Amino acid sequence: MAQALGEDLVQPCELQDDSSSLGSDSELSGPGPYRQADRYGFIGGSSAEPGPGHPPADLIRQREMKWVEMTSHWEKTMSRRYKKVKMQCRKGIPSALRARCWPLLCGAHVCQKNSPGTYQELAEAPGDPQWMETIGRDLHRQFPLHEMFVSPQGHGQQGLLQVLKAYTLYRPEQGYCQAQGPVAAVLLMHLPPEEAFWCLVQICEVYLPGYYGPHMEAVQLDAEVFMALLRRLLPRVHKHLQQVGVGPLLYLPEWFLCLFARSLPFPTVLRVWDAFLSEGVKVLFRVGLTLVRLALGTAEQRLACPGLLETLGALRTIPPAQLQEEAFMSQVHSVALSEHDLQRQIRAQLAQLPESASGPPPRPQARLPGAQAIFEAQQLAGARGGTRPEVPRIVVQPPEEPRPPRRKPQTRGKTFHGLLTRSRGPPIEGPSRSHRGSTSFLDTRFRSCF
Incomplete structure (x- = not known):
């Protein structure tokens, strides 16, 4: 099961450190005037040039053209080719097109x-x-x-x-x-x-309904779901966390509520957001499981964290080289967690919640699992309200006229030489050649237009 979580981690030693783009309270409040901004806008960051795992320029241009084509016919694309959208999101939306793609994926353009x-x-x-x-x-x-x-x-x-x-x-x-x-x-x-x-x-x-309200009821439910997934996918890590007293509410809210914006290098944050807006909250669980495995996946790592503070420190100080976008997202997408598995676990944990819990109960049914579900819900709402977005009209040709049954020539008891001889003589009984030719597919199509 550990292999399903991508245990073989690719860690190139020459990967650049993008940790300077993390937005934390401990960062400097006033940058020096001589420091330049990297390609993401962070002053003094180390992402001025693409790293070794960054795709080449010609591949980026190809992806840009694919996204331009898909977004130009968005309703048609989402109706017929969502799998292509999902795979392109997993590869990463080109930086030049995120402003165009994110509102389309989450349905904000319709709102x-x-x-x-x-x-x-x-x-x-x-x-x-x-x-x-x-x-x-x-x-x-x-x-x-x-x-x-x-x-x-x-x-x-x-x-x-x-x-x-x-x-x-x-x-x-x-x-x-x-x-x-x-x-x-x-x-x-x-x-x-x-x-x-x-x-x-x-x-x-x-x-993420129920995440940002006064009671945060959905966060508490997802914390229990996360621990249940740890118990199933990473049992040794789950046992260690229980032994040292590290519950999910000590580290998970910062990850999920901020969509990992404060916990990962910024290039990786953008890749997580691309996948999250496409596939929904399932991506957050996959990222969280990957981070826990990177921090505590080996016996040596767990032995180095005998207490609560050491374990929390390990979860918050994963080396940036292990969080490089291409290698990290490859591990995230290999986590053995489907939408069906997640919903089943949510139902199981929802049934175990105490009835005396304060605040409103979680409503996981209000959460839509990604861009496709949001698109379908908005299409349905638009159809009911009479404001359905215009979609390309599909023209269906009328059915062709049925062909008359073709008469089989009388060849019983006759040789092939005899058939050749008869073909040079008077025509055999049956429809004429010109009549038979008029029942072809092309003639039928053209005749049906008049």
Whole structure:
């Protein structure tokens, strides 16, 4: 079972360290003026040039052309060729096209189209003072080394303030959750504020409902599901975590709530998001299982972590060389966890929840498993409301006229030489050659058009 989780890890020694792009509170608040930004916008980062595992330029151009073709006919693509979309997402969406692809995958473009002017009204309205104060205290913590969020008066922090404020007004019963900050910040690195807002809405309400509310009931349920999957897929690691007293709520919320934005090198974060927006929460479980195996998968690693603090430290300090995007995502997609397995485990854990638990019960049925389910739900909702997006019209030709039965020549008792002799004489009984030729496929098609 350990082999199903990709135990043979490829670890090239020359891989570059992208850990400087992690957005943590311990990062420097003021970068030096001489430091340059890498290709992702992080000042002083080490991703100025693509690493050894990065695909060559000609392959990137080919993938870009495929995505341009798929997104140009998005409804047709999702209706007939979703498997191709999923495989392209696993390979990684080209950086130049994430702004185009992410809203399509999560359905934010439909939400924005169906609610014109909503974001502008929310952005211009005054926010709740309680939430505005909390959001204001968190702004400087979101990727402080990214060029968008360096200045408190810059467009990055101000856009983040508007997006988070708009969500508290859009869903006042949920308000603001601190983990929404890094999620919205990553969206703003790629999208305008309005599109980032609707993507945030889809993540909070469709991909991860119950995660960012006041009770976080879905997070607690998924923590139990994660431990059950550990027990099945990594039994030795599960036993070690129980022995040292490390429960899933000590490390899993930061991973899942922030979509690993604070836990992985930024190039790998983007690859995780590509797959997550395509396949749903299943990807988060696969990534979490892969991280636990990388940190505690061997007996030597577990012996080096005799207590709670050492184990948590191992989970949070995995060497960046093991988190390089290509090798890491290859292991993630090899985890033996299907959507059916995940839903079965969710139902099992949901049945074991105590009835006396405080807060509302989790509603995992409200969570849609990825882009295909979201597309189908929006198509169905559009058909019921009379605003179904226009799809290419399929023209079906009328059926062909049935051919008359062909008469078999009378050849019984006659030799082949006799047949040749008769063919030179008067024609045999039956339809004429010209009549037989008029019943061909092409003649029938042309005749049916008149």
